[in-house]
Amino acid sequence: MGTLSVTGLLFQSQNPKPRIPFSTNFTNQVIFPNPVSKLRLLQALPNSSSISIEENPGKKAPTLREICQGHVPEHVIRRAEEVGYTRPTDVQLQALPILFSGCDCILHAQTGSGKTLAYLLLIFSVINTQKSAVQAVIVVPTRELGMQVTKVARMLAAKHVELELEQKCCTVMALLDGGMLRRHNSWLKAEPPTIVVATIRSLCQMLEKQTLKLESMRVLIIDEVDFMFNSSKEVGSLRKLLTSYSSLNNRQTVFASASIPQHRRFLHDCIQQKWTKSDVIHVHANPIQPMPSCLYHRFVIYGKNRKHQILLSLLLSDAPESSIIFVGEQSEKSKKAGNTPSTTLLVEFLKASYVGCSDIHLLEEDTNFHLRAASLSEVRQGGNYILVATDIAARGVDLPETTHIYNFDLPRTAVDYLHRAGRTGRKPFSENKCTVTSILLSEERFVLKRYENELLFNCEELIL
Numbered sequence: 001m002g003t004l005s006v007t008g009l010l011f012q013s014q015n016p017k018p019r020i021p022f023s024t025n026f027t028n029q030v031i032f033p034n035p036v037s038k039l040r041l042l043q044a045l046p047n048s049s050s051i052s053i054e055e056n057p058g059k060k061a062p063t064l065r066e067i068c069q070g071h072v073p074e075h076v077i078r079r080a081e082e083v084g085y086t087r088p089t090d091v092q093l094q095a096l097p098i099l100f101s102g103c104d105c106i107l108h109a110q111t112g113s114g115k116t117l118a119y120l121l122l123i124f125s126v127i128n129t130q131k132s133a134v135q136a137v138i139v140v141p142t143r144e145l146g147m148q149v150t151k152v153a154r155m156l157a158a159k160h161v162e163l164e165l166e167q168k169c170c171t172v173m174a175l176l177d178g179g180m181l182r183r184h185n186s187w188l189k190a191e192p193p194t195i196v197v198a199t200i201r202s203l204c205q206m207l208e209k210q211t212l213k214l215e216s217m218r219v220l221i222i223d224e225v226d227f228m229f230n231s232s233k234e235v236g237s238l239r240k241l242l243t244s245y246s247s248l249n250n251r252q253t254v255f256a257s258a259s260i261p262q263h264r265r266f267l268h269d270c271i272q273q274k275w276t277k278s279d280v281i282h283v284h285a286n287p288i289q290p291m292p293s294c295l296y297h298r299f300v301i302y303g304k305n306r307k308h309q310i311l312l313s314l315l316l317s318d319a320p321e322s323s324i325i326f327v328g329e330q331s332e333k334s335k336k337a338g339n340t341p342s343t344t345l346l347v348e349f350l351k352a353s354y355v356g357c358s359d360i361h362l363l364e365e366d367t368n369f370h371l372r373a374a375s376l377s378e379v380r381q382g383g384n385y386i387l388v389a390t391d392i393a394a395r396g397v398d399l400p401e402t403t404h405i406y407n408f409d410l411p412r413t414a415v416d417y418l419h420r421a422g423r424t425g426r427k428p429f430s431e432n433k434c435t436v437t438s439i440l441l442s443e444e445r446f447v448l449k450r451y452e453n454e455l456l457f458n459c460e461e462l463i464l
């Protein structure tokens with residue numbers, strides 16, 4: 001198995017075709033499962049003769065437009081530029097030429113690094129809007145993430161005033177748990193959408209009813225793939241989706257996540273189980289730094305029965321612009337006993353004692369879908385919020401204004417820590433520091449230490 005690193009992409013001024021200089025430093029990795037895949041990528045990429053396998057330090061990186069031109073329709077590039085996507089992030093820089101070459105791909109890059117835009121640009125490069133069929137499916141673990149991805153996809157697909165005449169319509173359907181599946185049924189019967197963003201459960205319901213047909217699917221994206229494979233409820237349906245509905249050779253399959261534990265094993269499984277073609281490529285951006293460098297990690301030890309007070313003192317001294325406070329899920333036993341969830345108790349406590357912010361919201365699984373949507377849409381309206389949430393908000397949710405994360409309860413695993421922490425530091429080119437604070441008992445210190453070792457970061461003690 002060859003391991004190469006992509007350090008940058010170059011464009012020659014008269015010829016807007018990508019050159020990929022590979023190098024052997026270890027900041028960014030592209031892992032080819034076999035020499036054939038590397039060869040295939042080199043052959044498939046335009047102007048492949050100009051690909052060099054040496055370092056190219058200090059060369060100017062191309063713009064997003066330069067990378068996308070010739071692949072992505074002009075109106076999509078313009079829409080992207082209008083919302084400020086002009087410079088590619090690391091993962092976009094590395095992955096887009098590979099994705100445009102037709103390879104299956106595992107996108108493995110830090111939280112907030114722009115994986116969504118990378119796979120959406122691939123979709124727009126592949127779909128044929130003349131054709132009336134579902135051509136791309138994006139599978140997401142939660143309704144919240146689904147709504148967010150749908151919004152970005154619709155924003156990119158929107159008609160551009162100047163290019164309206166030459167632009168064909170591309171529709172994006174959100175098929176998410178808690179949605180109005182009956183309405184979707186009529187929509188699907190009338191005219192299939194081009195892109196479907198779905199949770200696996202809702203997707204399977206539609207497939208069973210045979211109202212949704214995926215035979216023309218050209219791109220299949222599985223977002224937060226490690227989470228999906230870890231969810232015992234969904235893994236069977238996910239495996240079935242990956243091995244059915246469209247032939248592997250007609251489909252490009254992309255897996256995305258900031259955490260893919262045992263990624264070599266996963267790469268092997270992808271090929272063995274025929275979820276991907278055998279020359280699938282693992283793009284691993286920043287492997288030696290699993291979390292964004294703009295994060296500052298600290299912890300506070302609390303004495304028994306003083307946890308709420310400690311949180312209050314932290315909020316008063318930090319005066320955070322916008323923050324998320326993560327609380328552990330209520331146990332089944334506690335639910336059965338009829339106890340009030342600690343999330344609700346915390347919201348009540350903060351409303352009664354913290355005057356620094358009047359916009360305090362709650363996001364947890366057991367709240368109904370409409371209240372969950374309302375909470376998120378209210379915090380999206382601007383800064384200065386506190387969101388008290390369980391781990392439902394830890395995966396994929398993009399609230400770029402968040403400056404502070406508080407782990408009121410320690411996350412259960414290092415991967416959970418990584419995703420919670422990654423809800424901040426989500427402005428790709430910003431230098432601003434964001435803070436992640438864990439509140440723990442002295443006997444829990446070793447747990448956090450384990451996460452530090454696993455995720456290669458340092459946590460400083462804060463004495464209040």
Ligand SMILES: Nc1ncnc2c1ncn2[C@@H]1O[C@H](COP(=O)(O)OP(=O)(O)OP(=O)(O)O)[C@@H](O)[C@H]1O
Pocket residue numbers: 064084085086087088089092109110111112113114115116117257258395396397398400422426427428429
């Ligand atoms: N090229 C770009 N220029 C500026 N901002 C960008 C660019 N690409 C993405 N972003 C912004 O970066 C933020 C994070 O992007 P995104 O949600 O895709 O991250 P992600 O890699 O999927 O993270 P996670 O693993 O947490 O889901 C978003 O607010 C998005 O608008």
